[in-house]
Amino acid sequence: xxxxxxxxxxxxxxxxxxxxxxxxxxxxxxxxxxxxxxxxxxxxxxxxxxxxxxxxxxxxxxxxxxxxxxxxxxxxxxxxxxxxxxxxxxxxxxxxxxxxxxxxxxxxxxxxxxxxxxxxxxxxxxxxxxxxxxxxxxxxxxxxxxxxxxxxxxxxxxxxxxxxxxxxxxxxxxxxxxxxxxxxxxxxxxxxxxxxxxxxxxxxxxxxxxxxxxxxxxxxxxxxxxxx
Amino acid sequence: xxxxxxxxxxxxxxxxxxxxxxxxxxxxxxxxxxxxxxxxxxxxxxxxxxxxxxxxxxxxxxxxxxxxxxxxxxxxxxxxxxxxxxxxxxxxxxxxxxxxxxxxxxxxxxxxxxxxxxxxxxxxxxxxxxxxxxxxxxxxxxxxxxxxxxxxxxxxxxxxxxxxxxxxxxxxxxxxxxxxxxxxxxxxxxxxxxxxxxxxxxxxxxxxxxxxxxxxxxxxxxxxxxxxxxxxxxxxxxxxxxxxxxxxxxxxxxxxxxxxxxxxxxxxxxxxxxxxxxxxxxxxxxxxxxxxxxxxxxxxxxxxxxxxxxxxxxxxxxxxxxxxxxxxxxxxxxxxxxxxxxxxxxxxxxxxxxxxxxxxxxxxxxxxxxxxxxxxxxxxxxxxxxxxxxxxxxxxxxxxxxxxxxxxxxxxxxxxxxxxxxxxxxxxxxxxxxxxxxxxxxxxxxxxxxxxxxxxxxxxxxxxxxxxxxxxxxxxxxxxxxxxxxxxxxxxxxxxxxxxxx
Numbered sequence: 001x002x003x004x005x006x007x008x009x010x011x012x013x014x015x016x017x018x019x020x021x022x023x024x025x026x027x028x029x030x031x032x033x034x035x036x037x038x039x040x041x042x043x044x045x046x047x048x049x050x051x052x053x054x055x056x057x058x059x060x061x062x063x064x065x066x067x068x069x070x071x072x073x074x075x076x077x078x079x080x081x082x083x084x085x086x087x088x089x090x091x092x093x094x095x096x097x098x099x100x101x102x103x104x105x106x107x108x109x110x111x112x113x114x115x116x117x118x119x120x121x122x123x124x125x126x127x128x129x130x131x132x133x134x135x136x137x138x139x140x141x142x143x144x145x146x147x148x149x150x151x152x153x154x155x156x157x158x159x160x161x162x163x164x165x166x167x168x169x170x171x172x173x174x175x176x177x178x179x180x181x182x183x184x185x186x187x188x189x190x191x192x193x194x195x196x197x198x199x200x201x202x203x204x205x206x207x208x209x210x211x212x213x214x215x216x217x218x219x220x221x222x223x224x225x226x227x228x
Numbered sequence: 229x230x231x232x233x234x235x236x237x238x239x240x241x242x243x244x245x246x247x248x249x250x251x252x253x254x255x256x257x258x259x260x261x262x263x264x265x266x267x268x269x270x271x272x273x274x275x276x277x278x279x280x281x282x283x284x285x286x287x288x289x290x291x292x293x294x295x296x297x298x299x300x301x302x303x304x305x306x307x308x309x310x311x312x313x314x315x316x317x318x319x320x321x322x323x324x325x326x327x328x329x330x331x332x333x334x335x336x337x338x339x340x341x342x343x344x345x346x347x348x349x350x351x352x353x354x355x356x357x358x359x360x361x362x363x364x365x366x367x368x369x370x371x372x373x374x375x376x377x378x379x380x381x382x383x384x385x386x387x388x389x390x391x392x393x394x395x396x397x398x399x400x401x402x403x404x405x406x407x408x409x410x411x412x413x414x415x416x417x418x419x420x421x422x423x424x425x426x427x428x429x430x431x432x433x434x435x436x437x438x439x440x441x442x443x444x445x446x447x448x449x450x451x452x453x454x455x456x457x458x459x460x461x462x463x464x465x466x467x468x469x470x471x472x473x474x475x476x477x478x479x480x481x482x483x484x485x486x487x488x489x490x491x492x493x494x495x496x497x498x499x500x501x502x503x504x505x506x507x508x509x510x511x512x513x514x515x516x517x518x519x520x521x522x523x524x525x526x527x528x529x530x531x532x533x534x535x536x537x538x539x540x541x542x543x544x545x546x547x548x549x550x551x552x553x554x555x556x557x558x559x560x561x562x563x564x565x566x567x568x569x570x571x572x573x574x575x576x577x578x579x580x581x582x583x584x585x586x587x588x589x590x591x592x593x594x595x596x597x598x599x600x601x602x603x604x605x606x607x608x609x610x611x612x613x614x615x616x617x618x619x620x621x622x623x624x625x626x627x628x629x630x631x632x633x634x635x636x637x638x639x640x641x642x643x644x645x646x647x648x649x650x651x652x653x654x655x656x657x658x659x660x661x662x663x664x665x666x667x668x669x670x671x672x673x674x675x676x677x678x679x680x681x682x683x684x685x686x687x688x689x690x691x692x693x694x695x696x697x698x699x700x701x702x703x704x705x706x707x708x709x710x711x712x713x714x715x716x717x718x719x720x721x722x723x724x725x726x727x728x729x730x
Contacts, residue, residue: 030724197730
């Protein structure tokens, strides 16, 4: 097996399997462990300047990655006009730098604040470092290999679909520069780490909060049955 | 009418001696754990004072409770959409410094210290980092510090008082304080439940206990910020929110909650209240001055045949209805209208009620001697007619218990005073004169009521103070499945330790 098979077929499949299986297991059988594990109570100032830029930056960037995966044609159409392409690329880069600044501050906070060290697990450090590598390689790719929003649709959209449809085509990623390959590999490792780390909190976005009634009342005994 | 039942606690503040036995009983049972050291599900505050966490009543800073807006009630903390935007950082959340850094002492040093010229000491150490710390504040740092420039002066309830009254409260010879024990109020319109993005907090239908489902809690801490009483706490170790559970495992087995059971002054009463769940939204959305009346309005009379029929239709069993009829809570809240909710203006419709404290009369200095500021004879009556001379300003108590409505506070205080005057005439003088009877009538009480209030206040037995309904938890399985089938499969299951995730 050559390196491409290992990095872009085997590891992705291991990661995706772990991601799906362990996440489901953990959500159902170990729900207590699923938490964003906030440490704002212990330290708030650095958290504000770290967490807000990091989260908004990374969430928006991940959404555009998802967009390029699902609607590549729409993205190409948008990019057809140069000014729109520049706008997209500049905002993407800005968000990336924003997230980078945030994650660097978060790492600094985790190491320097004594309170935060007390609530830090080894996995927290692993996740922060993987995220840092992911953002740095992403930003460097955006700077060094221009107009990713366009070539992504030609390379990664078919590659990721090939993984998802169980017909892997690692040859699409093989000729890419090592920096971009590192970005891909690192993100697959991040996906494998996901269910074992605090990253599981990503899957808990509470959109139902927008629609649920304000109050929740639960009966131990089902009232209606008793009333009959 | 949608009749529901609620377990409700009454705090008779006149009887509270500020001993903190309730706090210790609660701490020993529930919050003596890592991450929970700073939580005081039950605490006792000295008032006037800043409370715990410091200045929790200052909703401009902590943004707890509900606000009346054009489209009805809304959380003061956020709209639903804003709530989602603040997931990554919760700006209104109190900081550990608003509570205190939990500490212990390095007792081992007393044994292990090498021989020195001086005695070894047990140095204070942080219970979070384990490092030595200087203790700067604690959960009860302002205990008994009525009149203190640091604490009492910064009580948020003093803000609307005239300057001269506030000054007067700080004069040495006019100092006054009272105690305010607080637990979770298990509100009818809880802001913590409404603020939780993951929907982890809920109210139990049977007894109204508000609980956090820690399996669904995602540590967004909106509940901590939204609770105007700051009675939801965040466990920094497990990454989950926790709060007072009203000792439901004790109540389900017919025992009073630990705080109430251990109360040395026997200030606490517990019983069932019936309420109309359909009218909660309307009752919470009235102008400040009508809040108490609206609140009393939704508490239903358990003797009313209509209410009983509606309760039965809702599946409430006879045991609970009977318990509601004997409930001391119903007597204090509705029959005698003596017990008041704490800060009704937060509009969470609390279900724990307080009987406000009476206070000594203001004294004046005359020829270097202290003298009460009134005639020598009949001073009970003087205070009855001159509540403004009481050391605790009526306005201050009104800010605490009636959303600033002095009229209701005066009515309650006059009732309490008239019972005191009547009973003093009866037991000390042996004769109830016309003046005492007139006082009683002025306060709006009959002789029978006065005696009943006296008995419930001064002489109640344990069974009269705590009237618990039969929970029949052993039968709760029947609603969902066949008990015999359940019997075969019942077991403890696998116990998962509440350990921090990674």
